[in-house]
Each structure stands twice: as structure tokens, then as C-alpha cells.
Amino acid sequence: MKKHYQCILLLFLCNIAFSQDVVINEIDCDTPSTDTKEFIELKTPNPNTSLNGYVLVLYNGSNTSSTGGKSYYALDLDGLTTDINGLFVIGSDLVTPFPQLLFSQNLIQNGPDVAVIYQADATDFPDLTNATIANVVDILVYETNDPDVTNLLEFFNDAPGFELLEQVNDNGTNANPKSIQRNNDGTYFAATPTPRQLNDGSGVIFNPITISVTQTQYTEGETLDITFTSETNVTADATINFTLNNSGFNTSDYTGNTTVVIPNGQNTVTTSITLVDDTLDEGDEELLIKFFNLTSPYIPFNNFITVRAVDNDFVVAPYGKPTSPTYGIVSSAQPTGYYDTIDGLSTDVNSSLRNALQDIVADPATVKAQTYADVNTILKDADVNPENSNQVWLVYTEQGRAKLDIQSLGSSVGKWNREHTFPSSRGGFEEIEGSEIADGINVFWATDANFLDHAYSDAHALRAADGPENSSRNNQHYGQYNGPTGNAGSFKGDVARSVLFLDIRYNGLDIVNGFINATNNGLLGDLATLLDWHRNDPPDDYEMNRNNVVYTWQNNRNPFIDHPDLVEYIWGVNVGDTWDNSLSVTDFSTESIKVYPNPATNKLFISGTKQQYDISVFSSEGRLVLTKK
Known part of the structure; x- marks a missing residue:
């Protein structure tokens, strides 16, 4: 509840108010329940007054101790001018009438917090700057039905001319939103918001x-x-x-x-x-x-x-989308000899195959790490919807969505964002400073297998995803999370190969059996599930195109897309066997083998000249159905 003071004190406040050049005339810090219509209204004694030389600073009052809070927003008012009523409104794009200057929705903290006008510059108040009472012009300590923060008031009461500050309550509800408004005598009251209108109803009516x-x-x-x-x-x-x-x-x-x-x-x-x-x-x-x-x-x-x-001139790719896959249309863009160094190696006691593969995909002399912001650009090409070049294809929900519908701020409903197939909370990697800047393909970080935080922006393991579905997956292990009910599961092999890639690419990450409860330990499950997904959903043209696009940015490839059998040599049925990716032999022989009936339903007979053959049966979609001797 707002506190009342004796009249003699209010008269003192009145004298202060009239001496100020610019004041906080109104603030709507809480527009229940979505905070989409917040605003701050400034007022000058005269109309059409320049605000040059002033800065508006917002402080988080929960960081009080003896500091008066820490700054979380600072706005230079240089170049701005109040209107014919001496008012200037700064607010979100949903405030009506429309503000003269915009800030993002849900910016103003609810309180108890502080808004201050200084004669200063915004560069003096980087985020988390301790509050100061130097060069103060006006102060408003506000709340939303909160108890008084005594040390917060005491700190700002030391500012010259502000010995009688109170913590003002907006007292709003969902059904009856209110703002804190300034009386002409310098006191405050809570009422229905009136942006761009003098609080006493006078002045020009727009x-x-x-x-x-x-x-x-x-x-x-x-x-x-x-x-x-x-x-x-x-x-x-x-x-x-x-x-x-x-x-x-x-x-x-x-x-x-x-x-x-x-x-x-x-x-x-x-x-x-x-x-x-x-x-x-x-x-x-x-x-x-x-x-x-x-x-x-x-x-x-x-x-x-x-x-x-x-745009109705979108391009349709010659290959299919993941729910209608095609094979063999998109060729691997791997350079000649890219994988030569792994030939003749195996996952033996020294993990020679695994280590040689890491030497390729984490080579510090060639591999590049891009920023997390750059990933938005990468995904628009890597995850393009084959049926519409102006859309991305969403993992999990298996649908196209306009590239323009990328989430920036606010609700994720109807938007797409970046999904870490290996959740960062499990991997223990995080966004690094500067990663919020999209600086393009020609600006990059040097990297190697020990730069674990570069996994945060590794496009091989980031996918365009529906915003709410990304939240639903959260950081569940695969096998715990199996996608939305009723989907085709076309993403399963793709995400399996992406997290297996990270296992090879970065030291400190490991794909394991089962579901580990602990986080930030670099462990993700379930290996058995992921191997099954990899086998039953082999790489298609969509995934090969994706591999090619990411390669142009990062200069490394996902080997399990180029050579899916490598998965078996590292984790599966061929562990211990020697990998040989020889593309040609000096001589070869042929023999006739009969396979019948065709088509087959329940039985398939194979007849040849040998007592035993290694048989692999694939479906028409390229899925491995059976391996048998």
C-alpha cells in the first residue's frame, strides 16, 4: 500500500519537483500477466524540450546491500525531444498510443526496483553497474505489492534533494492494470495508464x-x-x-x-x-x-x-524431404582423400580408428568454429525445406516453417529456434563471449578437440526446431524422448549421427547406455537406442545436403553421413575390425546368385556356389532390415 507523509513533507517534495528539468511522469512496470505493455513516460516543464545530456537508468533493487542495486538498462536520451505537452514515452510496441521510442516487451522489472534520470551518458552505466547518486535529476523507487526495501530507500535518500523518498506501489491486477503516475506536486498515485497524456487531464488532447x-x-x-x-x-x-x-x-x-x-x-x-x-x-x-x-x-x-x-518463386529441390527421403541424388562434397588416414585402422585397445577420425574432424589447422548467432544463417541453408526454399524443415515435428518465423524474443509459439541435439546442460558446454554476434563465414575461431564450448555453436549438432517442441524435449536423453506422438520418426537417424559426431569431435563428451540423471558431465544416452535409430533411418539426400552446407562453414564433415558403416566400427557390430574404405581394387570376379521369389513376403531364398554368404537386406527406402550369414 502506498505510504502517506505529512503535508509539510509533501510541500518540500513540491519544491524539488518544480526545480527539476525532466522527471519520470509515469511508469507501468507490470502489465499482468504478460508484461507486454510496459512503458516509462518522461516530462519536461516546457513543451518540445530537448533531452540531450540525460540518461535513463533502471536498477534491479534485489541487488541491494549498500549499493542501491545494479543497473540492467541504460538509455541515452540524446537527440530526443518531448512533445507539445512536454511528454516523451518509451515503451513496448504494444503500448497504445504508440511510444515515441521503443524498447523490448517485458523489459522493466516489477520491483522493488528503481528508475533514475541522470545528467550523464549511457556508457557510464554498463550492465550490473552499482547505483550512484552523483548527477541525479530524478528518482522513482517503485514496487508491485512488495515490502519496503529499507536500504534501497536509504541509499537514494542520500541524493541531494531526495531525503523523503517513498517506495511507490502500482497496485495493479490482471483485471485492473494500473501505472504509477506523478502529481504536479511531486507525489504519486496509481491509476489506469495514460501514456502520452498529462496525468491531470490537461494539455493538448491528441x-x-x-x-x-x-x-x-x-x-x-x-x-x-x-x-x-x-x-x-x-x-x-x-x-x-x-x-x-x-x-x-x-x-x-x-x-x-x-x-x-x-x-x-x-x-x-x-x-x-x-x-x-x-x-x-x-x-x-x-x-x-x-x-x-x-x-x-x-x-x-x-x-x-x-x-x-x-514469394511465390521459391525453389523446389531435386531431392526429397526427410519424411519422403531420396537417396543418391546429392553427392558428398568431401575432398579427395579426406578420409584416407583412417584406412587400415580399427577401434582397438588404442582406439586408433576413433583417434584418427577425430584428427580429421577437429584438425586445428583447418576446422573453423562459428558463433551461435551465425548458426541461424547456417540453418536457413542446411535445414532448408526441399519443397520450399523459403522455409526451414523442423526436426521432430517434421514440417516446413517460414525462415522469417525465427524466434528472437517473446513467445516461441509458431516460431522456430535452434535445438541442441546434445543438450548443453548435459554436455557441460556453454555460449562463449562474442557468440551472440553474427559475423559471417569469413570470421571464425581457431578450434581443436579440447575447445568443448565450441560444441555450443557446432552446426552439425544444431537443428531448426519448433519452439514449443524444443522446450518439450528439454534435455531428455534420446529414448526418453522419442518425438511428438504420431510422427514418422524421420529425424531419428539424423539426430543419432549428430550426437555421435560430437562424441568423436570433442574431448569430454560420451554417448553411453542408459539414462544418466546427472547433468554437466558430458554424458548422453541412450547408445543402444541411437544405434538402432542410425541403422533404421540411414542417411538420405536431405542429410547429405546438410553435411555439405555445414562443411562450407566449418570445414569439417560428419563422417557418419558420408560413411554410415563407420558407426558399426566404433560402437557396433564391427568393433575391432579393420576399416578399409578402398574405392577400387586391381582385379575382381563375379558370380551369379539367385534371389527369389521377387517380390518376397515371408520368405526369401538365396542360391549360389558357396556354402555361406554375408547377406544384408534393405527396404526400398534404403533401411537396413536384416543382416545374416
Whole structure:
């Protein structure tokens, strides 16, 4: 509950308030229950005032002790100017009317925390900077039904002119959201949020304009209608300019007028935009409907409306998707002699075959490690949907999804993200500094078998996955996790070979039998399950193409895709046998063997000149069905 102080104290606060150049006029720190409409409103005594020289800093009040908290967000206000009412709103893209400056949803911590304005620079407040009372202009200590944090208040009370700070409660609920608002005398109250409106109801009353479209996705050649609606009827013709440009989408991609007029006495106008149907596969794009130079009394009610322009010139690959696999169409891009050094070796007591294989795929002289951010780019090519080049193919859920639907922030529903087939929490590897930067194929780290953290961004073991399904898998062992109910299981051999690759590539990782409860120990199960998955779902053209793409970035290949039999020589039925990948022999002989009946149902007879043959039977999809002498 908000605390009340004696009138003489409030008068003192009043004197402080009027001496300040810029104050925190309103804060909505908690918009139950999703925190998607948070904002901070600043106020200057005069309209159209520059905010140059100021910085807004947010502190996490839970890190209190004697420091007053640690910073988690700092925003330079240079170049910003308050509006005709002396207000400037910074908030998420779902705040209405639309903020003058955006920050991400769910940014503001609920409290007890602190928002401070300084005469300073944002570079003075990197994340986790201890709070300071130097150069303070305004302070707001706020909460969401939390107990007072005494040492937090005491710390900021030492700031000159702020001896009477209180911890202000927003007192909001799901049914009745509220914000903390400043009275003209410097006190605060909680009420329904009023962004871009003076808290006492005075000043210029704006007429917000809403952008609306009937759908959010159109295909090239189609026409979309954009409607602009003012909150109240306009009292003179209202000219509205807007833009559609966004990244690669520009004026060459559409036709139509981007200036409209709401006639005097009316409140709506509609215009039509036609997407140009060209013959180029530029990929799906998104246009951004954005107001341009909207003038008072009109302000955006919403803005930055995204509409997808689907490119109908996508490419269909000559090979099949994992649920309809093809074989032999995509050739391995391995260089000549890439695997020569493993010939004649075996998984003996010295693990000579295994070690020689690691020397190839972890060669520090040739292999490159990319950043985790680069993996997004890699997957768009490596996991491309063979039926639509503008989509990725999702492991586990076995479906295509638009490349544009990659998760960045917020909900993962309907989005795809990066799935570690070997969970990092089990492998004990983590993202390293700088890995959040996508710096491209020509910038990379040197690496070897002992750089375990490079497994975090190893594209051989990262797959495009449905966001919620990725969360459902979590860090379960394979065998515990078997994919969504009713799926075809087309991913099983793929993920088996990816985690077996990591076992060879990095020291400290091991595929084991059974399910190990402990984490961060480098162990993943279940080996027996993974061997079964590998045998029953052999590498197809999709996986070979993937291997080729990753090779262009990392300069190493997954040998169990190029030579699936290697799995048997390291973990399976051929352990101890000598590997010989000779591609030719000096002489050969042939003999006739009869196999009947064809087709076979329950029995298959084989007749030849020898007493014994080694027989391997494959299904039409390339699956190994039976091995027998």
C-alpha cells in the first residue's frame, strides 16, 4: 500500500519537483500477466524540450546491500525531444498510443526496483553497474505489492534533494492494470495508464490514428487494403503519409499510393497496395506500415504493422524431404582423400580408428568454429525445406516453417529456434563471449578437440526446431524422448549421427547406455537406442545436403553421413575390425546368385556356389532390415 507523509513533507517534495528539468511522469512496470505493455513516460516543464545530456537508468533493487542495486538498462536520451505537452514515452510496441521510442516487451522489472534520470551518458552505466547518486535529476523507487526495501530507500535518500523518498506501489491486477503516475506536486498515485497524456487531464488532447489490415500475409500479385481510422472525426482534411520499406522490401516490390487523406468530418480512409509479382526468388519478405511525419493533433495509436509478402518463386529441390527421403541424388562434397588416414585402422585397445577420425574432424589447422548467432544463417541453408526454399524443415515435428518465423524474443509459439541435439546442460558446454554476434563465414575461431564450448555453436549438432517442441524435449536423453506422438520418426537417424559426431569431435563428451540423471558431465544416452535409430533411418539426400552446407562453414564433415558403416566400427557390430574404405581394387570376379521369389513376403531364398554368404537386406527406402550369414 502506498505510504502517506505529512503535508509539510509533501510541500518540500513540491519544491524539488518544480526545480527539476525532466522527471519520470509515469511508469507501468507490470502489465499482468504478460508484461507486454510496459512503458516509462518522461516530462519536461516546457513543451518540445530537448533531452540531450540525460540518461535513463533502471536498477534491479534485489541487488541491494549498500549499493542501491545494479543497473540492467541504460538509455541515452540524446537527440530526443518531448512533445507539445512536454511528454516523451518509451515503451513496448504494444503500448497504445504508440511510444515515441521503443524498447523490448517485458523489459522493466516489477520491483522493488528503481528508475533514475541522470545528467550523464549511457556508457557510464554498463550492465550490473552499482547505483550512484552523483548527477541525479530524478528518482522513482517503485514496487508491485512488495515490502519496503529499507536500504534501497536509504541509499537514494542520500541524493541531494531526495531525503523523503517513498517506495511507490502500482497496485495493479490482471483485471485492473494500473501505472504509477506523478502529481504536479511531486507525489504519486496509481491509476489506469495514460501514456502520452498529462496525468491531470490537461494539455493538448491528441486524436490517435489506428492502422488496420484484414490479414497479415499476402502472396506476390495480391492486393492488400490498409485502413487508417482516427479516434474522433477530424475537423479538417487530415493528410497521412506512411512508408512500407523494410530491409529488402522497397518501392520496387509494390505499387500504390502511400499518402491518404481523411476527409473533414470523417474518421477513416482506405488505400490499396499491390505486391509486385516478379519472377525472382528473393525469399519471403515483410513490409512495415509506418507513419511518416504525422503532425499534431494526430499521433499513432499503433505503428510498425508487419505484413508478410510471400514469394511465390521459391525453389523446389531435386531431392526429397526427410519424411519422403531420396537417396543418391546429392553427392558428398568431401575432398579427395579426406578420409584416407583412417584406412587400415580399427577401434582397438588404442582406439586408433576413433583417434584418427577425430584428427580429421577437429584438425586445428583447418576446422573453423562459428558463433551461435551465425548458426541461424547456417540453418536457413542446411535445414532448408526441399519443397520450399523459403522455409526451414523442423526436426521432430517434421514440417516446413517460414525462415522469417525465427524466434528472437517473446513467445516461441509458431516460431522456430535452434535445438541442441546434445543438450548443453548435459554436455557441460556453454555460449562463449562474442557468440551472440553474427559475423559471417569469413570470421571464425581457431578450434581443436579440447575447445568443448565450441560444441555450443557446432552446426552439425544444431537443428531448426519448433519452439514449443524444443522446450518439450528439454534435455531428455534420446529414448526418453522419442518425438511428438504420431510422427514418422524421420529425424531419428539424423539426430543419432549428430550426437555421435560430437562424441568423436570433442574431448569430454560420451554417448553411453542408459539414462544418466546427472547433468554437466558430458554424458548422453541412450547408445543402444541411437544405434538402432542410425541403422533404421540411414542417411538420405536431405542429410547429405546438410553435411555439405555445414562443411562450407566449418570445414569439417560428419563422417557418419558420408560413411554410415563407420558407426558399426566404433560402437557396433564391427568393433575391432579393420576399416578399409578402398574405392577400387586391381582385379575382381563375379558370380551369379539367385534371389527369389521377387517380390518376397515371408520368405526369401538365396542360391549360389558357396556354402555361406554375408547377406544384408534393405527396404526400398534404403533401411537396413536384416543382416545374416
